[in-house]
Amino acid sequence: MPRLPLTALAAFEAAARCGSMTGAAAEIGLTHGAISRQVGDLEKQLGTRLFERTPRGLVLTHAGRDLARACTGGLGRMTEALERIGRDGPQRLRIAAPAAWTALWLLPRLPRFLAGWPGLRLDLDTGNIDRPVEAESGWVVIRYVRGGDSAPDGVPLLDEPLFPVCAPALAETLRSPADLIGRTLLHFHSSPDWSLWRAEASLDGLDISGGLGFSDSVLVMRAAEAGMGIALGRPSLTLDSLEAGRLVCPFGPVAPVGDRYVLTAPGAERGRAVPQAFRAWLLAEAGAEVRRFCNWVRDRFGDGPEEPP
Incomplete structure (x- = not known):
C-alpha cells in the first residue's frame, strides 16, 4: 500500500476549504510558497490538476472536489479521535455556515451559547465547499437553500421572505412600491431577489437592471443603512437593524420566495455532546x-403569518 502524503493532503484540504493558498498558510502556520509546493507535488503525484488558478482565486476541479470531500471527512475524523484519546484537550465545536448569516445573525447571539461552555474551542468556517462530509465528521452545518432548489438532509431553521429596506431619511420619500421607479436599487450579485419581489409586487414598470451591485450581503445591508439606495431585506439579516432604527421597511409586500436555512448536525448516536447542545440551542433561537418576525410584520402591516407553535 503506498504511503499517504499526509502533509500534502493537509495543505490541499486547507487550501480547498479556505479558497486560497494564503488562507491555508495562515491556518497551518506555513508560508504561501510551502503550501503551493505541497499542492503542486500532490498534483504531480496524482497526474491531474486539483485547482484551476483564476484571477478570483482557486477553483476546485472535479478531481479536486472529490479529494476535498474525502480529506475533510478523513482529517475531521482523525481530529475527533485525537481529541477523544487526549482527554485533557478542550471540547470543540465546528460550525460551517454562510458568511452574511454568520456575521449578522449568529455572531450577535453566539456569546449566549458560549457562556454555558467555558473553555470551548470554536471553529467557524464560512468557506464555500461541499458540506455533507463535514457534517459526517462532526461539523454543525447551516446551508442557505434557494426557493425551488431541493433541500439537503436536515432540519428547516429559518424562512427568508423578501421586503424592501432603506435608511430612515430615504424612507420619508417613499410611499408605495411605485416610488421605487427611478431610484437606486442595491443588489447582491447573481441574485434574482429584485426580480422575485417585483413579480410579487406586480410592479412591471420597475427597471431592476441598474443600481449598485455588491458581492456580499453584509455590504448590501451596510450600503442601505448608509442611505445609498433601497435593498431587499431578509429577516435574519435585517430585523436587528429594523428594530434599532438603522433601517426602515417603507412598504410591502413581504414576499415569500421559498428561500430558507437548513441545519444539519451530527446525530445523537454519535455521542457528540457539544454539537447536540448547540443544535438544540440554535433551534430554540430560530x-x-x-x-419575533411575525410580531414585527403584524406591528408594521397589521397582519402577518401565523406564529409557529
Whole structure:
C-alpha cells in the first residue's frame, strides 16, 4: 500500500476549504510558497490538476472536489479521535455556515451559547465547499437553500421572505412600491431577489437592471443603512437593524420566495455532546426569531403569518 502524503493532503484540504493558498498558510502556520509546493507535488503525484488558478482565486476541479470531500471527512475524523484519546484537550465545536448569516445573525447571539461552555474551542468556517462530509465528521452545518432548489438532509431553521429596506431619511420619500421607479436599487450579485419581489409586487414598470451591485450581503445591508439606495431585506439579516432604527421597511409586500436555512448536525448516536447542545440551542433561537418576525410584520402591516407553535 503506498504511503499517504499526509502533509500534502493537509495543505490541499486547507487550501480547498479556505479558497486560497494564503488562507491555508495562515491556518497551518506555513508560508504561501510551502503550501503551493505541497499542492503542486500532490498534483504531480496524482497526474491531474486539483485547482484551476483564476484571477478570483482557486477553483476546485472535479478531481479536486472529490479529494476535498474525502480529506475533510478523513482529517475531521482523525481530529475527533485525537481529541477523544487526549482527554485533557478542550471540547470543540465546528460550525460551517454562510458568511452574511454568520456575521449578522449568529455572531450577535453566539456569546449566549458560549457562556454555558467555558473553555470551548470554536471553529467557524464560512468557506464555500461541499458540506455533507463535514457534517459526517462532526461539523454543525447551516446551508442557505434557494426557493425551488431541493433541500439537503436536515432540519428547516429559518424562512427568508423578501421586503424592501432603506435608511430612515430615504424612507420619508417613499410611499408605495411605485416610488421605487427611478431610484437606486442595491443588489447582491447573481441574485434574482429584485426580480422575485417585483413579480410579487406586480410592479412591471420597475427597471431592476441598474443600481449598485455588491458581492456580499453584509455590504448590501451596510450600503442601505448608509442611505445609498433601497435593498431587499431578509429577516435574519435585517430585523436587528429594523428594530434599532438603522433601517426602515417603507412598504410591502413581504414576499415569500421559498428561500430558507437548513441545519444539519451530527446525530445523537454519535455521542457528540457539544454539537447536540448547540443544535438544540440554535433551534430554540430560530423559533424565537420566527415569533419575533411575525410580531414585527403584524406591528408594521397589521397582519402577518401565523406564529409557529
